[in-house]
């Protein structure tokens with residue numbers, strides 16, 4: 001894959017674990033990275049011929065401030081801000097070294113770090129956001145106050161000012177963002193998406209056109225000449241709960257096992273994918289079989305991002 005890769009300088013992957021749960025209320029999602037790695041992900045990459053490095057960030061919970069009052073509707077803003085700020089620098093550095101950056105969440109607020117880091121290194125990149133949810137609430141629009149529902153409003157500059165997130169630069173232009181898999185979008189988010197003209201392929205479109213056409217149309221929108229770096233942020237709740245049950249906000253009617261994999265494979269095939277996030281795996285939810293299934297699918301999505309399915 002890397003021999004034809006257009007941006008990476010070597011067949012090298014930097015795996016960044018972010019054991020963080022502060023962007024939403026359920027504990028357990030901080031165990032996502034360790035479980036994915038225990039499952040053998042790093043060995044699998046090495047077998048695929050990747051030079052593989054791994055940082056778990058096991059001490060990020062130490063960044064939790066003593067006091068972190070709700071501010072402008074957001075819960076734990078200082079904690080989320082401190083963690084994502086630190087991790088964004090780490091991801092920026094890895095991306096600048098020309099390595100593929102694979103980030104294992106943690107909840108999806110961690111995208112504040114991944115997108116900031118990746119777009120810092122690749123200002124022309126585009127972002128494919130695979131999710132049941134749009135995660136583009138602003139501090140003013142969020143009903144839940146959970147920051148995992150808000151990262152894209154900060155990253156695009158749509159969010160109103162928030163004192164704790166001044167450091168987040170609006171590096172993501174709305175015409176470089178595309179969604180796949182949406183099916184649980186808040187009314188306020190629908191208005192944001194419409195007003196900003198953001199391209200979104202919901203499950204309705206997946207049913208109507210098929211996943212092959214949807215990925216093609218999505219890439220035609222954000223990357224018409226197939227010459228820009230791609231960042232894929234994959235929330236496992238985009239998958240149907242029968243495929244990935246162990247996640248904090250499951251929504252029925254999601255992507256099949258193959259549709260989820262197809263997205264990763266088709267984007268890997270472009271030779272433009274520079275970074276991927278596997279987010280919201282929560283090994284504390286559901287029974288042992290469900291956890292196994294979710295961890296296994298998380299690993300196989302990651303391998304597909306690195307070109308496993310390419311012959």
Ligand SMILES: NC(=[NH2+])NCCC[C@H](N)C(=O)O
Pocket residue numbers: 107108109133134135137142143144145146148149150184185186235237249280
């Ligand atoms: N990353 C996620 N799972 N996000 C779910 C967000 C749900 C809802 N839209 C909210 O703002 O709270």
Ligand SMILES: [Mn+2]
Pocket residue numbers: 131132133235237238249
């Ligand atoms: Mn989601």
Ligand SMILES: [Mn+2]
Pocket residue numbers: 108131133135148235
């Ligand atoms: Mn999400």
